[in-house]
Amino acid sequence: MRLFFHEVRAQQRLFWRNREAAFFTFFLPVIFFLIFGAVYGNDYIKKEHVKGSHFLEAGMIGYGVAATCFAGLAISMVVRREAGILKRVRATPLPPLAYVGAVLASTFVVFLIEAAIIILIGRFLFSVGVPNRLLSLLAVLVLGAVCFAAMGLGITGLVRSSEGSSAVINAVYLPMAIISGTFFTPKNYPGFLKAIANVLPLTHFTKLTRDVMLHDAHFWADGSAIAVVALWGAIGLVGAIRGFTWQPRSA
Amino acid sequence: MSAVRVRGLRKRYGTHEAVRGIDFDIRAGEVFGLLGPNGAGKTTTVEILEGYRDRDGGEVEVLGEDPQRAGGPWRERVGVVLQSSSLYPLLTVRESLRLFGGYYARPRDAAEVIEIVGLGEKADDYVRTLSGGQKRRLDLGLALVGNPELIFLDEPTTGFDPGARRTAWETIRNLRSLGTTILLTTHYLDEAEQLADRVAVLRDGEIVREGSPAELTGGSGETEIRYRLNGDDVVERTADPTLRLNELTGAALARGERLEGLEVRRPTLEEIYLELTGE
Numbered sequence: 001m002r003l004f005f006h007e008v009r010a011q012q013r014l015f016w017r018n019r020e021a022a023f024f025t026f027f028l029p030v031i032f033f034l035i036f037g038a039v040y041g042n043d044y045i046k047k048e049h050v051k052g053s054h055f056l057e058a059g060m061i062g063y064g065v066a067a068t069c070f071a072g073l074a075i076s077m078v079v080r081r082e083a084g085i086l087k088r089v090r091a092t093p094l095p096p097l098a099y100v101g102a103v104l105a106s107t108f109v110v111f112l113i114e115a116a117i118i119i120l121i122g123r124f125l126f127s128v129g130v131p132n133r134l135l136s137l138l139a140v141l142v143l144g145a146v147c148f149a150a151m152g153l154g155i156t157g158l159v160r161s162s163e164g165s166s167a168v169i170n171a172v173y174l175p176m177a178i179i180s181g182t183f184f185t186p187k188n189y190p191g192f193l194k195a196i197a198n199v200l201p202l203t204h205f206t207k208l209t210r211d212v213m214l215h216d217a218h219f220w221a222d223g224s225a226i227a228v229v230a231l232w233g234a235i236g237l238v239g240a241i242r243g244f245t246w247q248p249r250s251a
Numbered sequence: 252m253s254a255v256r257v258r259g260l261r262k263r264y265g266t267h268e269a270v271r272g273i274d275f276d277i278r279a280g281e282v283f284g285l286l287g288p289n290g291a292g293k294t295t296t297v298e299i300l301e302g303y304r305d306r307d308g309g310e311v312e313v314l315g316e317d318p319q320r321a322g323g324p325w326r327e328r329v330g331v332v333l334q335s336s337s338l339y340p341l342l343t344v345r346e347s348l349r350l351f352g353g354y355y356a357r358p359r360d361a362a363e364v365i366e367i368v369g370l371g372e373k374a375d376d377y378v379r380t381l382s383g384g385q386k387r388r389l390d391l392g393l394a395l396v397g398n399p400e401l402i403f404l405d406e407p408t409t410g411f412d413p414g415a416r417r418t419a420w421e422t423i424r425n426l427r428s429l430g431t432t433i434l435l436t437t438h439y440l441d442e443a444e445q446l447a448d449r450v451a452v453l454r455d456g457e458i459v460r461e462g463s464p465a466e467l468t469g470g471s472g473e474t475e476i477r478y479r480l481n482g483d484d485v486v487e488r489t490a491d492p493t494l495r496l497n498e499l500t501g502a503a504l505a506r507g508e509r510l511e512g513l514e515v516r517r518p519t520l521e522e523i524y525l526e527l528t529g530e
Binding site for chain 1: 326
């Protein structure tokens, strides 16, 4: 336990010092919330029956989970793997699971802070009420964080080099974020995009978040959406178990 | 007592046999050099001893345990410097040492390690601002911070300028005087000669010669005699230099001549190494 907290502290320090990564994974969802909130926050989105800012708040939390727990985690783990840092850590008495656990815990802390800031911005700049069911919201966020982190670790096995990591992972998560309706409602999308959106985990995570935040739903209200997110998480976990390595892949 | 015991070690990658049945022992407290050209199997051997790779055959004991199965308590006693630098660029030198020191039950103080590896002036700078040589010294520091009994150094000075190599050598000698057992791989002869108590020369996955640097040079038997005769350079090799010299000088004196440019020398480790490794 002492080792775990020792490592979590180090991971926090490493995250916040890496300004570029912190910008893309932590601040960008917040900045997009401010920009798009200013653009259409006061419009009424008929197909969703909510105001733009209400819609966007849950969407940016969804974008945040993909940026922080999936993309940010995956890129930093590939970079560390290729730099030999993971291999080096393996030579110490620190148990491998304590290391991975600490990296995940640190990532979740970052994401929860991010979600809290988005909710506060919503409250004070766009007069979106603080959600009533905070425990249900927390449960949804943790579910999403865990599943997207599993996918993040899973995709590291498909990326061979440090240089390629941002390109590959951004190519996956940015289109996913847009198709999944984090910025705009997918209800206006053409059929084929809707069909893709329906199988993507971020669509369902965002729906769960929106239901809890805007419609006071319980965490467990939409079992099928939970199942889709969890299924993707399980796929990620299998990928991580099979593909995650401590040794550099290139060279 | 042996710190490391290797018998009949084998490792293959696909059809390529990287290590073909090698034996060696490293005594506690000695510096053992594993010498050989790139691709001879040095890193494969070291990574098996470090527990990174599983062997295909033979026996390996490191500090009394099989590295393939050894756990945390064993890792407490072993320090590792990988072939390429492996550091977090956004920690300072001191933070890196504290982070890694925290993984061990009885770590050395970060300040003490900074002293040993000579990074005092850089202690509070980010790792990414260090030069290549300074990064390697921090790698060495991270290997020391857990206060290990045995350290693996995989090519610790490759790419150093001569000054930086001397500094690193000094550090490694300091470690030895603290009683640490060291396994050093290198493809630099002078490094092995300077640092190692014993050397094994590896070629194509086999040990072709083993002994102290002095034994390796002494063991080749042949002595080289050079002189000039009638304006031509003559080079002879002989197993009995006393007799041959007596003959040569006797004959020259009998002719009333002097052997110009007479030189008698043992082959250097470098020459023996080049001969052994076929380079």
